[in-house]
Amino acid sequence: MIREWWSKFRRIGGIVTVLFLVANMTACGNGTRWIFSLNGEKLYHTQVDAFGFVYAMDHNITNDGQMEEVYEDGDTYAQHYKKELEDSILSSVLLQQKANDAGIQLSKDQKKECKKKAETLVDAYGKERLQDKKVEQNDIQKVYETIRMGELYVESVTQDEDTPDDSAEKDNQYVTVYEVLFPTVMFDKDGMVLSDADGNAKQMSASEKEEQYNRAQEMVQKVTDGEEPDQAAASYGDSVTAAKKHLKYADLNTQYQKALDDLNENEVSSVFEGTYGYYVVQLLDKDAVEYEEQVTGYEKQAKSQDARKEIVDHLYDSYVGTDKNYRNDKRWEMIAITDYLQ
Secondary structure, three states, X not given: OHHHHHHHHXXXXXXXXXXXXXXHHHHOOHHHOEEEEEOOEEXXXXXXXXXXXXXXXXXXXXXXXXXXXXXXXXEEHXXXXXXXXXXXXXHXXXXXXXXXXXXXXXXXXXXXXXXXXXXXXXXXXXXXXXXXXXXXXXXXXXXXXXXXXXXXXHHHHHHHHHOOOXXXXXOOOEEEEEEEEEEOEOEOOOOOEOEOOOXXXXXXXXXXXXXXXXXXXXXXXXXXXXXXXHHHHHOOHHHOEEEEEEEEHHHOOXXXXXXXXXXXXXXXXXXXXXOOEEEEEEEEEOOOHHHHHHHHHHXXXXXHHHHHXXXXXXXXXXXXXXXXXXXOHHHHHOOOHHHHOO
């Protein structure tokens, strides 16, 4: 009787053990194993995989056979991209947390934009490829939303600095000119200004300067008589430099600004002396808005990137640098950038 009871107990115990092991293995599957723990938030395997696909897609990384080649500092391309992926994950999540703290939310249009990006990625990889990693379109969309939230937070921090100042409108204005320079300083074969022992620009002789001035005056007369400025400039060969330029008004010296102020568009200035010699300019566009917008866009982008780096560096110091357990190294070692390449 006791033996029979003990035998049944052992069989039941074995079944329970098997069920426990199965349940435990399921719970520890790819989707539920955390890899990063950032400021109290855990990122699991599926989330990291979703970031991996987004990173590879957005950076156009393809499996072109160079992954095992050396990139720099002894790292292969695969190792380099994996480090970049980690930085992308950490910075995006930490910035999203700051955005949440600041009460920032995505608009309906921004969510639609993230959804469209996710759909594009799924179309590029195919659902089966993503499902091999237990990644769904919704996981991809959440990554894009995380990234966008971080961008909005950086924008919110820098937007006060970007408030336009009406009084500085003239200083930020760009002009487009056709500039002809009759140089009175000496240049090397590469077009660089030669300097003397004191670091000052080497000057031509007095007679050479007079010749350049006379040439400049002659050119103005040619244009007055109906010759096009570029044709008139070309007649002086190596004695002049001539080019179309976009110039920031505030960066020009007083003589240059005064010459431009006296011109209407397409008019040609009289001869004036500047830093490198005698100038004749044709004003092509008094307010080069399109070029100004390009420059402003580049400047804003650079400022945003600098601000983002500064913020992320601070967040790293706060939540990564002092926390040696932010990453599960064994599970991170299982991540391979090649798993996410098309």
